[in-house]
Amino acid sequence: MIGLNTLISEDAQSIGFAVPINAAKSVLRELRENGRIVRPWLGMQGRAIDGKLGAIVRVPVTPGYLVEIVFDGSPAELAGVHGGNLSVVIQGEEYLLGGDIVTAIQGSPIRTHQDYIAKVKTLKTGQRVKITLVRDGQSRDVTLTVAERPRLPSDLAD
Numbered sequence: 719m720i721g722l723n724t725l726i727s728e729d730a731q732s733i734g735f736a737v738p739i740n741a742a743k744s745v746l747r748e749l750r751e752n753g754r755i756v757r758p759w760l761g762m763q764g765r766a767i768d769g770k771l772g773a774i775v776r777v778p779v780t781p782g783y784l785v786e787i788v789f790d791g792s793p794a795e796l797a798g799v800h801g802g803n804l805s806v807v808i809q810g811e812e813y814l815l816g817g818d819i820v821t822a823i824q825g826s827p828i829r830t831h832q833d834y835i836a837k838v839k840t841l842k843t844g845q846r847v848k849i850t851l852v853r854d855g856q857s858r859d860v861t862l863t864v865a866e867r868p869r870l871p872s873d874l875a876d
Contacts, residue, residue: 758841759867760849761792762799764817766830771808780852782821783834786814797862800853821857822850 726734737745748755764786771779788794788801802814820828823837824847841847841864849860 756843757867758838758843758845758864759792760794760838760841760847760862760864761789762794762801762820763787763789764802764820764831764834765813766834767813767819768829771813780819780821780855781829782819782852783828783831784813784815784819785817785851788817793862793865797849797860799849799851799860799862818851818853820849820851824848825850 726732745755762785764784766782767779767784768781769779784802785794785799786802788799800816800818802817804815806813806815820834822828823834823841826833826837828834828837843864843866845864847862847864849862851858851860
């Protein structure tokens with residue numbers, strides 16, 4: 719593997735961390751073209767769910783990406799996507815139930831968190847995107863415009 723060293727920790731027996739070269743290449747290309755890194759953002763946060771959760775809570779559940787949080791002013795909020803409103807702890811894990819379940823983005827099925835992240839990474843800011851979701855057992859499509867991910871406190875260096 720070839721990569722760029724990003725950190726070597728002397729306190730941890732000189733363990734080093736590196737960015738894979740292919741990831742660095744795509745970032746460098748974007749830095750050259752835009753002068754900065756632009757990340758697509760839909761403005762929702764959640765987790766994958768499947769029928770096993772439905773069996774535990776005794777409610778039918780459509781497999782997909784459960785929307786737990788919709789951020790204020792985000793593309794998801796503007797499109798009318800609903801986040802969860804019922805906090806439940808199931809087998810030691812907290813879920814925010816009651817939100818929409820995303821089952822597809824641009825026709826690509828979304829079943830896992832990795833599916834969701836991988837699909838969002840392919841989107842471009844300003845792009846109109848069709849999202850298929852399930853709300854109250856009914857499938858529906860909403861369209862939203864992808865935004866640039868805002869800076870988060872964790873993005874800022876100390």
